[in-house]
Amino acid sequence: MSDTAQAVEGEDDGDPLSSAVVPTVGTVLAALTAAALAIPARAGTDELALWIAAVGALLTTGLFLTRRHELIERRIAGPVAAGSSLLVVVLSGYAITQGVYGSVVVPGLEWSISLLFLAFFVGAGTVGLGVAEFAGVSGRGLYRRLALSLELLVLGVIGLFGISIAQLFLSLPVVLTGAELSALQGRLIEYLSFGLGLGAVAAGYLAFRDHDLSFIDLETPTRWTVGWIVLGLGLIFGVNLAISSLMSAAGIEGSSHSLTQDVIDQPELLFVIVPAMVFIVGPFEELLYRNIIQKSLYGTFSRYGAVVVASVVFTLVHIAAYATAGAGQILASLSLLFVLSMILGVLYVRTANLLVPALVHGLYNAVVVLMIIV
Template sequence: MSTASSNRPLLQSAVALLSALLLGAGGLLLGFGLMIPAVIALTLVGLELTPSLNIVLSLLFIQGVGCAGVAFSYVKARPAVAPWVRSKLGIVAESSVFDIPAEVPDLRDAITVGVGYCVALGGAILGSVLITLAQRLTGTELETGTNQAAQIGMENPELLLLLIPASVLVIGPSEELLFRGVVQGRVREVFSPVPGILIPSAIFAGLHWFALTGGSASGNFVALGILLVPALVFGISYEYTDNIVVPSLIHGVYNATLFTLLYVTVAYSDQFEAAQQALLAASL
């Protein structure tokens, strides 16, 4: 992963921030934009768009093409595009090799995965529970939105059994390639570790606004604040290990755990109604 240089002109910093935001949002928008004509085409040929098919298409286009595709494309295109952009903007900077380090986790990486998973899951669930308790104690009601995939899973519990392995095999790796590998890697080229982690984490959590369904503006803002906890864990683990496999595993297992717990709460909805709301708020 690239690291910040000692000289950080304002223009260079602004370009890094803008490119990071465009890459993160652009990956998601590209996947969604490609998914729409695919849905239309399937509908025209008479294929029913079931919840299961909708989830599969989302995993294929948004996570697969949008996140992973944009990440790999950026790494491939950067050697040709970056010098051209710098020359047009008059930015004088040393050429640097941009890559996304990935290797089989060693013992330190494995420990980081375990600790990161516990902190991410515990922090998100604790935040959700504290907000729920605060509302009950103050008599206020804050309507938070729910993750669309989790909401579909609640209505079709069998889909949660698909989302559990997909979290580890597709969702975690693809989103981490884009948001930690590319977005955080790009920001870290000109910023030191603390803002280099905070900024990408805020972008990652903020873009989940569009994945929320329902809820008030203030409620969704609080929900994004909860999601910032695991986002920071993903970013810190990548900075610490310089191995994209580590945050990918933390993210994937984190999501898989939430989907597993959500499946249990749906199956026993009468006993776990309060826990269900906390899990929905923590879903990424």
């Protein structure tokens, strides 16, 4: 059996309680998703997608419930439950991009909660549970995966703090002298802080986990490497174009990155931004999110399971950068970002060379930024 399969199979330790954890949790979450979709649908929300998604959530509930009582094989229940849950995620996400939130007020607390966002995120969780059930993951295995995923999500968030702290450190001499930075100088410090902050966090985690520099997969480029970089660039631009066209045809609008308006207002910033994307942003983000976070998941998840989890972390950490529009637009942009992140993750899996996703990421960002003023 391959190392990929070993990471996810054969975990049922024979404890009936442990083996029942995944379908039990799946039943609860799928039922919660179905309720979150049914309430706005019954309230008269004019969106067919909600009804179809609710049916998908009910199907998922039934599959997990029958699997809980061993009335159906896990190799049938798992994939079908994952597929129906994915349908729920897609349809509820589509409804959100159309401005349907299904908000309700919590009695006594006066908090407004979007039931559609609840369905979207809980539905995403049931996709993972469907895959876990198919793979025969035990209760202990599920806990181990959740704990590691949370740890690495925290690491991603710490990366943001690392950037802020590095920026404060690099800006301190200027602040103490009372001088004013030009826009170009400020942007230069920002990107130097980006590299310093993410690099320090990556180094700190390597030390925390007792890894040395051999953990970093950096190899001398060859013609094979160049071929993968060219293929990766073609794939990432092609997928971006295809998804953007599909979203446009469906009437889905995305939000712009917070960098967009700065480039429009001050095109001269490109003299700093473009090189920084290639030599700082791409390499250091890929160092943290692919070489550190994704690779750290390999011992617990399958290789491609690690790609998905690392892409979830990458996407969640970028929420603030795309918070320039409404919730639906932010969700649309983050969904595209998630897909592009998975492409970078697959490139890393296939090459085991940080250089490939780093350059694909950096060059992609640089071209996208240049296209803002074209």
